[in-house]
Amino acid sequence: MAAEKMAIRPPVSEEELERAAKFLVRFYRVNEEFDPLYTMVDDPEPVARQLIQRYAEEENSVLLVAVSEGCVVGLIHGEVRHNPILRASPLGVMMELYVHPSYRRRGVAKRLIEEAAKKLREKGAKAIAAEFPHLNEIAVSFYRDLGFRPLTSVYIKELEEKVER
Amino acid sequence: MxxxxxxxxxxxxxxxxxxxxxxxxxxxxxxxxxxxxxxxxxxxxxxxxxxxxxxxxxxxxxxxxxxxxxxxxxxxxxxxxxxxxxxxxxxxxxxxxxxxxxxxxxxxxxxxxxxxxxxxxxxxxxxxxxxxxxxxxxxxxxxxxxxxxxxxxxxxxPVWHDDQQGTATVTLAGLINAAKLVGKDLKNMRIALIGAGAANIALYRLLKTYGINPRNLVVVDSKGVLHPDREDIDRLMISNRWKYQIAVETEGGWNDLRGGGIPEAMKGADAVVAASRPGPDVIKKEWVRLMEKDAIVFAEANPVPEIWPWDAKEAGAKIVATGRSDLPNQVNNSLVFPAVFRGVLDVRAKTITDTMAIAAAEELARFAEEKGIHEDYILPTMEEWEVYPRVATATALQAIAEGLARVKMSRDELYERAYNIIKSTIDKLELFYKTGLIKPVPEDVRKIIESKPEKKRGA
Known part of the structure; x- marks a missing residue:
């Protein structure tokens, strides 16, 4: 089914929230591939379900699902982030995006991003950004093709465990 | 024994x-x-x-x-x-x-x-x-x-990976003739592929190019049936995009499988091609019984096939092929690679496409058919050396048809060239043996090598 016929909207039922939570876990499981700091907690499903609830309720959050024939096939979550010293503030940041494998390569992710951008703009966002693991080359080329450019680099290192008490 | x-x-x-x-x-x-x-x-x-x-x-x-x-x-x-x-x-x-x-x-x-x-x-x-x-x-x-x-x-x-393309091509040739013998149209058959290594991933692509709908194929790896809801599906997208693509395209095959393993995949299959790990009993007799009538079973693992032919037949299989030279119907890539390279070298082809591999498979099947195929003879054997110039010619002609040949020749010219080159090697060797330029094998070994292969059940 073409992406145009797909409904992009907030999840409306318990069932849809459940499925969204499942997709959230799948999204983070992909990230686990790229860096151990993306490793999830044991039994992440209940945590994901709570997160989804928060995303759905919080004022500065946007949570949308792609629905095809009554079934959730994709998910996006973004939030509005403020930094009052910058002209571009607030920024709309997309943090989680997932599309079911059977529905990929037909523009679902692109539509999710467009709709999320609209909602973030309604909440005041002046620009939109996407966060993803540095080594995820699929994401790099995907966002580049949509006209995004690299902005922030996040470098990370583990803290050494304390020796003295 | x-x-x-x-x-x-x-x-x-x-x-x-x-x-x-x-x-x-x-x-x-x-x-x-x-x-x-x-x-x-x-x-x-x-x-x-x-x-x-x-x-x-x-x-x-x-x-x-x-x-x-x-x-x-x-x-x-x-x-x-x-x-x-x-x-x-x-x-x-x-x-x-x-x-x-x-x-x-x-x-x-x-x-x-x-x-x-x-x-x-x-x-x-x-x-x-x-x-x-x-x-x-x-x-x-x-x-x-x-x-x-x-x-x-x-x-x-031309670059060829024999573990992928060679094995897939000879398997396709075997399937073509097996389908003829059971009176089914290969293009409409349901086929379970057991094992998702080099051979079966290449076979999947070849079968698709041959015209089989991916929904009529199901592929099983060591973790079970490949399908788009598998836990590790996104990881596969990164670590093995070939398996990922199969999972998405087949959607778990004709039964829409969302789990399960070899028996689930074999249910309702017309043919099964196993290229997984040495058997026996990787494929069980009772699983062959889940297949359609006149089942075709290719068990290609070496040295021991995933299921012994007699077990497969007892469970209702009509045609069984293995990778072994001491059993009927050996699926042997040595039937393919020398001929494919003879063909592409003779026309200086730029590459070897999947459609050229299919042309080679069809010619291989035709050669056996002309000799008279039956349950225990669906593929030529390596001793029938005339098969090589035939398959070389078919491969070269396909390269020409696809505009990939730098040299063009007629079918007769191609065949004659391939025949002569191969024959001259055989003649030279013959001479070397006769004159002792190739040392005769030590007597004790000669006795073993030249003894009749024992027809045996089991190793």
Whole structure:
């Protein structure tokens, strides 16, 4: 089914929230591939379900699902982030995006991003950004093709465990 | 059952006796010193100057037209695993022997330490000027898929990975004739592929190109049926995109499987092709009973097939093929690679497409059909050497039809050329045997090798 016929909207039922939570876990499981700091907690499903609830309720959050024939096939979550010293503030940041494998390569992710951008703009966002693991080359080329450019680099290192008490 | 033959031991003995198995020998007269001025300095500067201007002439002024490399990093050798380049050496030298004997192709083993995919590819690019083609061999999966795909793009000579394309092509040929025997249309058959390594991933692609709907295919790997809801599906997208693609395209096959393993995949299948791990009983008798009437079972693992033929037949299989030479219907890639390379070298094809592999498979099947196919004869055997010029011709004609041939010839010209090249190798060898230029095998070994193969049940 073409992406145009797909409904992009907030999840409306318990069932849809459940499925969204499942997709959230799948999204983070992909990230686990790229860096151990993306490793999830044991039994992440209940945590994901709570997160989804928060995303759905919080004022500065946007949570949308792609629905095809009554079934959730994709998910996006973004939030509005403020930094009052910058002209571009607030920024709309997309943090989680997932599309079911059977529905990929037909523009679902692109539509999710467009709709999320609209909602973030309604909440005041002046620009939109996407966060993803540095080594995820699929994401790099995907966002580049949509006209995004690299902005922030996040470098990370583990803290050494304390020796003295 | 008689005494079991220890092939490992005999092989070691003969490898030591002959100190390897191929050598380079001249094909031009060089019996007086005058010839050195022709074949070497100063005369050779003539061809060299031409080649500096026009490198393409290397296919006419050197042996490049008939010369290929058998390349391996030794990361997945036979069933032995990652045993390194030296470990792979005798296998590659053996492959070179088969190339010469069956296809008249001059081949050298080229084992190396470039295990990193980009380094491996760089090596191929760097040595490309020496060769008319590249045969890749015994490289671990999924690295082998990337290396083959990339090498095909980057090199201007044909690159073939025999563990993928060779096995897939001969399997397709077997399926074509098996389908004929059971009176089914292969294009509408439901086929379960057990194992998702080099051979079956290549077979999947070949079957799709042949015209089979991916929904009529189901593929099982060591973790079960490939389907789009599998827990590790996104990881596969990154680590093995070939498996990922199969999961998405087949959607778990005709039964929309969202879990399960080999028995679930075999349910309702017309054919099963297992290229997984040595059996027996990787495939169980009762699972064959879940298949459609007149089931076709290809159990290709070596040395022991996933299910013994007699067990498969007892459970209702109509046609059974294995990888073994001592059982009927051997699915043997040696039927394919010498002929495919003979064909592409003769027309200087730029590459070997899947449709060329299909043309080779169809000709292989036709050859057996003309001889009279039956349950225990769906594929030619390596002894029927006339099959090689036939398959070479079919491959070359397809290359011409696809606009990939740099040299064009008629069917008759192609056949005659391939026939003559292969025949001349056979004739030369015959002479070497007769004159003792190839030393006779030690008596104790000769007795074993020349004894009739025992028809046996079980190993």
């Amino acid at each position: 008689g005494e079991k033959i220890d092939w490992y031991k005999i092989s070691e003995k003969l490898h030591r006796f002959y100190e390897g198995k191929i050598e380079v020998i001249l094909k031009v007269p060089a019996y007086t010193q005058k010839f050195f001025a022709v074949w070497y300095t100063p005369g050779v500067a003539g061809p060299s100057k031409i080649l500096a201007e026009n490198p393409d002439e290397s296919f006419h002024l050197t042996w490049r037209w008939n010369f290929i490399a058998v390349v391996s990093d030794g990361t997945r050798v036979l069933g032995l695993g990652n045993i390194g380049p030296e470990g792979a050496y005798p296998v590659m030298e053996g492959k070179a022997l088969l190339f010469k004997l069956l296809g008249g192709v001059d081949a050298v083993p080229l084992v190396h330490r470039a295990r990193e995919p980009e380094k491996f590819l760089e090596l191929l690019e760097l040595v490309e000027p020496s060769f008319g083609g590249i045969n890749l061999e015994d490289i671990e999966s999924p690295k082998c898929f990337y290396i083959l795909d990339e090498a095909r793009k980057r090199l201007n000579i």
